[in-house]
Every structure is written in C-alpha cells, then in structure tokens.
C-alpha cells in the first residue's frame with residue numbers, strides 16, 4: 001500500500017490531487033491550514049473511494065507543524081511514498097515592485113518557498129531511511145507559470161515560484177543516488193478559490209486573447225492527473241523534470 005502527503009489538500013488543486021491519488025490507490029494525508037470542514041469533506045471523498053485519509057492541520061510555514069505532519073503520517077501509515085508540496089497562497093497585498101513592503105514579502109516566502117524547502121528536506125530524510133515500498137518514493141512540487149512570468153505587482157509570488165524551480169533541481173540532484181525522483185509541475189490558470197476573484201479578467205485572457213492556447217480554464221483534476229503520471233512510475237528515468245500543465249501557456 002502506498003501513502004502520499006498532499007499539502008494544501010483541502011481545496012482547489014490540492015483536492016484534485018488528493019482525489020486523483022486516491023483513485024490511483026494511494027492512502028492520502030490531507031494537510032490543511034485552517035479550513036477543517038473542507039478537509040473533512042475531502043477526507044470523506046477519499047474514504048468513499050475505498051482509501052484511507054488522515055487529516056492533519058499544519059501550517060507549512062512553521063517548523064514544528066512540518067515536523068508534526070511527518071510524524072503523524074508515519075504514526076498512521078508507517079511510511080511515505082509520495083510528498084506533493086502544493087500548499088501556497090496568493091499575495092494578499094499587490095504592490096508595484098518599486099513600492100512593495102517587506103512584511104508581506106516575508107510571510108509569502110515563508111509559506112510558498114521556505115516551508116516547502118524544509119518540508120521536502122524532512123520528508124526526504126525519512127524516505128531514505130524507510131524500507132523499500134512497491135515503487136521508489138517521489139516528490140512533486142507544485143510551482144506555477146509565475147516561475148518564469150514577471151508579474152510586476154506580485155514580485156513576491158514570482159520569486160517564490162522561481163525558487164521552487166531551483167528547489168526541484170537541487171533535491172533532484174541530491175536525491176537521485178537514493179532513487180527518489182523529484183518533479184516540478186507548473187500549473188497554468190486553474191479554476192480554484194485562488195482565481196475566483198479574477199474570473200472576468202482571466203475569461204478575457206483565455207477565451208479572447210488565447211493566452212491559454214487550449215482555450216479553457218484548467219481544472220484541479222488536470223493537475224491531479226499529472227501528479228499520478230509521475231507518481232506511478234511513467235517517467236522513471238526522468239528527474240528534476242518540469243511538467244507544464246498549462247494548456248500551452250508557455251508557448252506564447
């Protein structure tokens with residue numbers, strides 16, 4: 001039996017990943033920050049698919065919470081086969097690059113970059129130490145098209161996502177000798193709570209301007225399928241790979 005942690009698994013892309021993994025046969029640790037009701041709903045959906053779900057409230061920006069997330073996972077399942085680092089926030093302050101303040105920058109970097117960086121370190125050390133499972137352990141990092149698209153009023157978010165791209169490279173290179181492949185998935189514009197407030201703007205960009213050449217919104221399930229593809233050993237000789245799941249956004 002294989003076990004996955006999905007950070008930010010209670011809503012949006014994370015929920016899509018959790019359900020795709022449950023369908024693929026994984027027991028899933030559904031991590032969330034504060035929305036316990038949403039996590040419970042996802043947990044029930046996992047169990048309806050015949051798999052086990054463990055709900056763990058943990059703020060990925062806090063070292064103690066990250067350690068507890070890993071401990072509770074091993075306590076419940078005894079192993080970890082897949083870490084999906086998905087949790088993230090959009091900037092709550094949008095400000096021009098020449099005016100943006102440090103406080104909101106620090107908070108966003110703690111959640112979107114520092115938290116994943118050290119959670120991966122902790123998970124990898126445990127994966128290295130555990131008995132081999134059905135297939136080698138893997139790590140998937142959810143970054144963004146913002147890793148390479150300069151949005152001048154949310155530099156903090158772009159810097160964090162670009163940092164995740166290098167985080168993927170670093171851990172892929174370091175963990176290869178342990179048989180642990182690391183992948184970066186770059187979602188394009190996906191319909192979730194994060195994009196809800198800007199639906200009209202993105203409708204225009206997608207359907208009129210064709211910024212997403214496959215002219216539709218991405219869905220959480222699109223990202224879930226990509227995670228399952230790498231998790232289930234479809235790319236065993238690829239690591240540090242970037243997988244664009246963006247409807248062709250990167251072609252523009």
Ligand code: NDP
Pocket residue numbers: 007008009010011012013014031032033034035036038058059060061086087088089090111142143144145186187188189190191192193194195
């Ligand atoms: P949502 O806002 O819909 O969901 C965010 C999830 O992350 C929730 O489960 C939330 O938990 C969790 N979360 C937030 N902060 C923390 C924290 N400090 N610790 C633990 N969990 C936390 O976002 P999306 O699903 O849209 O985004 C998921 C990821 O995909 C993010 O990394 C985002 O940057 C990235 N992405 C999204 C795109 C999009 O178009 N939507 C495009 C490209 C990348 P809770 O429910 O408790 O609040």
